[in-house]
Every structure is written in C-alpha cells, then in structure tokens.
Amino acid sequence: MPTFEWRRGVIKVGSALIAPNGEGCRTEHLLALAQFINASRRQGKELLLVSSGAVAAGRNAFPPIGKVTLAEKQAMAAVGQTRMMANWARLFDFPTAQILMTHGDIRDRDRYLNIKATIRELLSHGILPIINENDSVATEELKFGDNDNLGALVALVADADTLFVCTDVDGLYDADPRQNPGAKLLKRVEKVDQQIMQLAGGRGSAVGTGGMLTKLQAAQKAGANGIQTLILNGYKTESFESLARGHVPGTLFEPGLSLSNAKKQWLRHSLKAKGKVTVDDGARQALLQRGASLLPVGVKAVSGDFAAGDAIEIWHASDLLAIGLSSYNAQDLNKVSGLKSTQIEAALGYAGHEAAVHRDDLVLI
Ligand SMILES: Nc1ncnc2c1ncn2[C@@H]1O[C@H](COP(=O)(O)OP(=O)(O)O)[C@@H](O)[C@H]1O
Numbered sequence: 233m234p235t236f237e238w239r240r241g242v243i244k245v246g247s248a249l250i251a252p253n254g255e256g257c258r259t260e261h262l263l264a265l266a267q268f269i270n271a272s273r274r275q276g277k278e279l280l281l282v283s284s285g286a287v288a289a290g291r292n293a294f295p296p297i298g299k300v301t302l303a304e305k306q307a308m309a310a311v312g313q314t315r316m317m318a319n320w321a322r323l324f325d326f327p328t329a330q331i332l333m334t335h336g337d338i339r340d341r342d343r344y345l346n347i348k349a350t351i352r353e354l355l356s357h358g359i360l361p362i363i364n365e366n367d368s369v370a371t372e373e374l375k376f377g378d379n380d381n382l383g384a385l386v387a388l389v390a391d392a393d394t395l396f397v398c399t400d401v402d403g404l405y406d407a408d409p410r411q412n413p414g415a416k417l418l419k420r421v422e423k424v425d426q427q428i429m430q431l432a433g434g435r436g437s438a439v440g441t442g443g444m445l446t447k448l449q450a451a452q453k454a455g456a457n458g459i460q461t462l463i464l465n466g467y468k469t470e471s472f473e474s475l476a477r478g479h480v481p482g483t484l485f486e487p488g489l490s491l492s493n494a495k496k497q498w499l500r501h502s503l504k505a506k507g508k509v510t511v512d513d514g515a516r517q518a519l520l521q522r523g524a525s526l527l528p529v530g531v532k533a534v535s536g537d538f539a540a541g542d543a544i545e546i547w548h549a550s551d552l553l554a555i556g557l558s559s560y561n562a563q564d565l566n567k568v569s570g571l572k573s574t575q576i577e578a579a580l581g582y583a584g585h586e587a588a589v590h591r592d593d594l595v596l597i
C-alpha cells in the first residue's frame with residue numbers, strides 16, 4: 233500500500249455517520265475517527281472537522297413527515313446543530329469550536345478574512361474547529377448545498393494540505409457499489425476528468441446529500457489548489473488504523489500541482505500586488521531560512537495603498553523576496569512597522585495581528 237504525508241487536514245463527516253437513519257445523534261460510528269483525531273494531534277498534526285448531520289440529528293424532534301420542506305429542514309437543522317456539537321464534545325477532552333457559514337460568507341471579502349483569522353487562532357490554541365453550513369439562515373442561492381464542496385472550501389480557507397472525506401463506502405468505485413455488487417474500488421485517481429465524473433451516482437443513504445458526485449467535485453476543487461483528497465469509509469475502524477500507519481485506506485486523489493506551487497500560481501497570477509514593504513536583515517533571514525511569518529518588527533518601510541487581505545511584495549534592499557497577503561491595511565502597517573508584538577496594541581488602539589504577513593499567506597519568490 234502506498235504511504236502518504238499530511239500536516240493539516242480537514243475531515244468531512246457525512247450525516248450517515250453522525251445520525252444514522254435520522255434517529256438522532258450517535259457516537260458509535262465516530263469512536264475510531266475520534267481516536268484517529270487524538271492520535272494525529274499527538275503527532276503535531278492539525279485538524280478541522282466539517283460535520284454534516286444537523287438536519288438528520290434534528291429530524292426526530294418533529295412529528296414524522298413525508299416530504300420535508302426547506303423551512304422544515306432549516307428548523308430541523310436549528311435543533312440538530314446543538315445536539316451534534318454536544319455529541320462531538322463528548323468524544324474529546326480538548327475544546328471544540330463551532331463555525332457556521334454560508335456561501336455568501338466566503339464570497340464576502342471581510343467575512344472571508346474573519347473566518348480565516350478565526351480558524352487560524354483556534355488552531356494555534358489546539359482547539360478543534362467544527363464547521364457546518366448555516367442551514368437555518370442559508371436560502372438556496374446562499375447555500376453550498378452539500379458539505380463535500382464546503383469541505384473543499386474550508387480546506388482552502390484553512391490552508392490545509394489534505395481533505396479527508398469520510399463516507400459509508402470504501403471510496404470511489406468504477407460504478408455505484410450499491411447498484412453494482414461487482415464494482416471495483418479505485419485506489420488512486422490522478423485527475424478528476426469527465427470520465428471519472430461519470431462514475432458517480434447519487435446518494436447512498438436516506439440522510440446523505442449529493443452522493444459521489446459532490447465528493448468528486450470537492451476532490452477536483454481541492455486538487456486544483458494543490459490539496460490532496462482521500463475518500464474513505466468512516467464506518468470502518470480499519471480505515472483509521474491504516475491511516476495512522478501512514479497508509480491509504482480508500483481512494484486518493486492526487487493534487488494537480490504541489491501546494492506551494494498552487495499558492496505561488498494563485499498569488500502571482502490572480503492577485504496583483506497593491507503595495508510593497510521593505511524588510512530588515514533579521515526579517516530576511518527569518519523568511520528565507522526559517523519559513524517564518526513576517527512580523528511588523530522587521531518592516532522598515534511601507535508603500536502603496538492596500539487593504540487588509542491585499543497582496544503585497546516583500547523586498548530586502550533591491551531583492552524581491554516574497555509576495556503575500558497583508559494582515560493590515562497600509563496605514564496601520566505603517567503605524568506598527570518596526571514595533572515589537574507587545575507594542576502593537578498601544579500604537580493601534582486595538583489588539584492587532586501578530587504577523588504583518590502570516591507564513592500561510594506567503595510565498596518566497
Ligand atoms: N462510483 C461510486 N462509488 C462509490 N459510491 C458511489 C458511487 N456512485 C454513487 N455512490 C454512492 O454514494 C454514496 C455516498 O454519498 P452520500 O450518500 O451523499 O453520503 P455522505 O452522507 O457520506 O455524504 C454511497 O453510499 C454510494 O451508494
């Protein structure tokens with residue numbers, strides 16, 4: 233079996249594992265996953281959860297209904313979300329945090345940056361972010377629609393290198409295994425093209441949404457951004473035991489290009505630098521030799537008119553060292569340049585960011 237490496241992962245867990253058959257939350261299918269999360273954290277890896285199941289977990293608070301309307305689903309999600317979070321919290325002896333988002337939140341620049349900053353902060357404190365779509369406020373045009381695609385977006389926002397999609401089958405088969413008992417499991421997929429997309433059928437359980445198609449869309453989106461995707465059977469303890477040994481238990485979708493190249497391409501081509509900073513010798517060394525974030529203390533000069541989240545160039549004398557996303561707007565970066573972290577709050581009048589450009593948002597040239 234091939235081995236594979238990862239450092240920061242997003243685990244997407246389908247409704248069927250959390251609230252099987254819509255009969256409320258259960259933990260029995262989550263124990264092996266929880267053990268894997270614990271073991272990975274002990275190894276210094278970072279994880280986020282994208283958890284489906286709010287609608288399924290809230291369903292039994294309502295009288296049995298045939299066809300469920302959108303409003304009823306939203307009401308079920310409102311009930312089920314808190315139940316689901318309580319269910320997760322039972323499994324861990326470290327803090328968990330809830331983030332609910334809509335597609336609109338990702339499209340809005342300020343809200344996107346806020347989500348990113350929150351995730352970064354939670355991870356730096358060893359807290360497990362648990363993310364779901366905000367089903368009770370999202371209407372159709374605001375919806376991600378399925379949590380597989382949400383998982384890919386979260387992986388992007390969180391700068392993860394791996395997306396784990398836990399479902400109720402062993403991975404991608406050459407046909408829906410529920411309809412075709414002879415279907416064969418694909419161990420590795422190099423590229424999610426039209427041929428691969430055609431293998432996907434609909435959902436398998438009464439509580440799942442989207443089936444294999446949305447998982448392939450997620451793998452495609454992640455891969456285009458340098459993130460590998462693993463679809464695995466979340467019901468099987470062996471999946472997680474195998475993963476813990478560094479093996480690949482399901483179907484691995486290779487990323488189209490390496491994470492750092494994907495980031496470089498994105499920063500170079502889709503973002504025009506709006507400004508420039510010049511850094512001192514210490515900062516140059518920290519960036520080039522330690523892969524560190526750029527701290528305000530190492531910034532000597534700031535030019536250009538940029539907002540927080542804009543791309544800026546990082547120069548040392550006449551050498552362009554890197555390009556990255558500024559945590560501050562030009563005005564505030566000017567105020568804090570040359571200052572130590574402990575002096576930032578007094579200079580700005582608010583707590584501010586420790587990094588001027590966080591290492592996750594920076595590529596060396
Ligand atoms: N080619 C395929 N390979 C594997 N599973 C498939 C395929 N086509 C369709 N499926 C179905 O996709 C289902 C998983 O999707 P879904 O029911 O949405 O689960 P989840 O709740 O985990 O998102 C499987 O149970 C399976 O029946």
Ligand SMILES: N[C@@H](CCC(=O)OP(=O)(O)O)C(=O)O
Nearest residue numbers: 247284285286287378379441
């Ligand atoms: N946000 C919805 C999940 C929708 C969804 O994609 O479900 P699933 O196919 O089980 O991952 C919920 O929490 O019920």
